[in-house]
Amino acid sequence: MYTLNLVLFVYLILELFSILLYVPRMSYWFQGFKKQNRLVNNDKNKFGLIIAAKNESKIINTLFNTIKKQTYDKKYYDIHIIVDNENDLTLDIAKRQFDNVKTYVVKNQTKKADALDGCFKAILADKSLNYDAYIIIDADAMLTENFLEEMNNAMVTGADVIIGRKRIKNWESKNKKNRNLIANISSLTYAGVDSMGNKARSSKGYAMNLCGQGMLIKSNVIKDLGGYPFKSLTEDYELGIECIRKKYKTQYYEYAEIYTEESPSHKVYNQRRFRWLKGYAQSNKKYKKDLIKQTFKNYKTEKGNLGFLFGTYPLFLIFGFSFLAILIFLSYSAYFLIWGVFDLFIKSVLYAFIVFGIIYFECSFYAFITVLQDRDINKMTFWEKTKVVLFSPLILLEYGFIFLKVYFSGDNDQWICTERIEM
Numbered sequence: 452m453y454t455l456n457l458v459l460f461v462y463l464i465l466e467l468f469s470i471l472l473y474v475p476r477m478s479y480w481f482q483g484f485k486k487q488n489r490l491v492n493n494d495k496n497k498f499g500l501i502i503a504a505k506n507e508s509k510i511i512n513t514l515f516n517t518i519k520k521q522t523y524d525k526k527y528y529d530i531h532i533i534v535d536n537e538n539d540l541t542l543d544i545a546k547r548q549f550d551n552v553k554t555y556v557v558k559n560q561t562k563k564a565d566a567l568d569g570c571f572k573a574i575l576a577d578k579s580l581n582y583d584a585y586i587i588i589d590a591d592a593m594l595t596e597n598f599l600e601e602m603n604n605a606m607v608t609g610a611d612v613i614i615g616r617k618r619i620k621n622w623e624s625k626n627k628k629n630r631n632l633i634a635n636i637s638s639l640t641y642a643g644v645d646s647m648g649n650k651a652r653s654s655k656g657y658a659m660n661l662c663g664q665g666m667l668i669k670s671n672v673i674k675d676l677g678g679y680p681f682k683s684l685t686e687d688y689e690l691g692i693e694c695i696r697k698k699y700k701t702q703y704y705e706y707a708e709i710y711t712e713e714s715p716s717h718k719v720y721n722q723r724r725f726r727w728l729k730g731y732a733q734s735n736k737k738y739k740k741d742l743i744k745q746t747f748k749n750y751k752t753e754k755g756n757l758g759f760l761f762g763t764y765p766l767f768l769i770f771g772f773s774f775l776a777i778l779i780f781l782s783y784s785a786y787f788l789i790w791g792v793f794d795l796f797i798k799s800v801l802y803a804f805i806v807f808g809i810i811y812f813e814c815s816f817y818a819f820i821t822v823l824q825d826r827d828i829n830k831m832t833f834w835e836k837t838k839v840v841l842f843s844p845l846i847l848l849e850y851g852f853i854f855l856k857v858y859f860s861g862d863n864d865q866w867i868c869t870e871r872i873e874m
Contacts, residue, residue, distance in 0.1 A: 473765035507590035508540035523599035564686035595708035601707035616706030622830035657755035663687035665709035673778030685730025
């Protein structure tokens, strides 16, 4: 009995310690409630819209229709479509829809970065093309009518890389199946990364976690890189690392809004999460040592890099200690059950539930804050939001198993195309 009490006491101390380590990062959550200043740019920049559209002919018109409705004068942007073969129907659709479109066939694409790299290298080689910045747009996206105008406004910050706010395409769909529990939980990812993270980092001039959907990259960055030379499954995260290494300035601007699509399939959602964690692991393995050296170079600490480098460590402790405590209590419960010590069996099971209740509450609180963050654009009903807060802890805890799968997986990093929703 004393051993069970001691294990619970040690766990509570370690869990509290881990939470205290995470408090600086948690402070970003609440800074997200403060609106950013709206910017105005009197200059008109020329954009190249970069759209990787391999086998996307069935849904590409949804994006094209929103491009046509842009308030930004079309003479200030061109559209660049990338496919992997000459017979892709997207090529004909694009040429019929726009007179300012250019198409590229990049063969043997294994991931999105391959398509982007091929396109950027072709643009750099074409001396007739001259852009101030490029904007990467996924084929399944939709643009708000002032998206390009607001991206142009954001360029007054002088940032080299700019990301905007993500709205959720599923919430605009007439098909109720597109906004099921999995899609709604998945949609909270962007509030967690941007509103509850990148907004605060951006205001402090700290390194941000970049999301490639709707991301603006200034032309000088692409010229400097010689294209888009990233090889991991999360090329946008890898670009974020490159921004630290080469001191490119990054900016989050919430008024530039783009719609992103979330899969209602649990299987597909897990595939995406596996890709995120796999790319994160690949990038850490490749760059971590260099980033640490740069961060602590000449006995001076680059504070803005610390969160990027070590921000997830407290989370590993929070969840790791909880999983370990549950495992210990369940092992004790099995032992006591075998030996017929039923009072201690019940107590060890109860302690396991107490630990699970603590981690469940922590995840529910996080989900509650993310729902509040997006309250102005969140189109979920009250009951849908309630289900998200109640059930998202179970989905979030799956990250532990996905992390183990990443750790034991091989080097195969083939991009898996996902089925698109029907609006």
